[in-house]
Amino acid sequence: MRGPVRMLLVDDSPWQREGWALLFGSQPDLEVVGQAGDGAQALAFLRQQLVDVVLMDIQMPRVNGLVATERILGDEAVRANGPAPRIILVTGVDLDDHVPAAAQAGAYAVLYKDAEPEALFDVIREAALSR
Incomplete structure (x- = not known):
């Protein structure tokens, strides 16, 4: 892996994105390079930036995380930048409701939003290494 893990944070809540940005900014090997409010x-x-890992909420208005995952992984313009990013989906509701659909969409992992920070760091690092 070259340099820090480049991350995109996607959630319809700006507070959630900013909280994640502060959390991941505390790690020298993680770099938040962008934020988005929905899957679109x-x-x-x-399509414009190379990203290693996308941390994305499943439930968002307009384009949710499941639909966005399929679109991102199937998009030729995204792949033109390099290997497709690994996508980690997060949810605040029951995981069992989302794991099969997330796997079918191509997500690397599905986690609860309130996962312990060390667990998030570990999954993000593993995802980046598996690219």
Whole structure:
């Protein structure tokens, strides 16, 4: 892996994105390079920037995390920047409701939003290494 893990944070709550940005900014090997408020904004960003890992909420208005995952991983313009990013989906509701759909969409992992920071760091680092 070259340099820090480049991350895109996607959630319809600016407070959630800012909280994540502060959390990941505390780690020398993680770099938040962008934020988006929904899946459509995430796709537009990824067409322009190389990102290693996308941390994205499942439940968002307009384009949710499941639909966005499929679109991102299937988009030729995203792949033109380099390997497709690994996508980690997060949810505040029951994981069992989302794991099968997330796997089908191509997500690397699904976690609860309130996961312990060290667990988030570990999954993000593993995802980046698996690219």
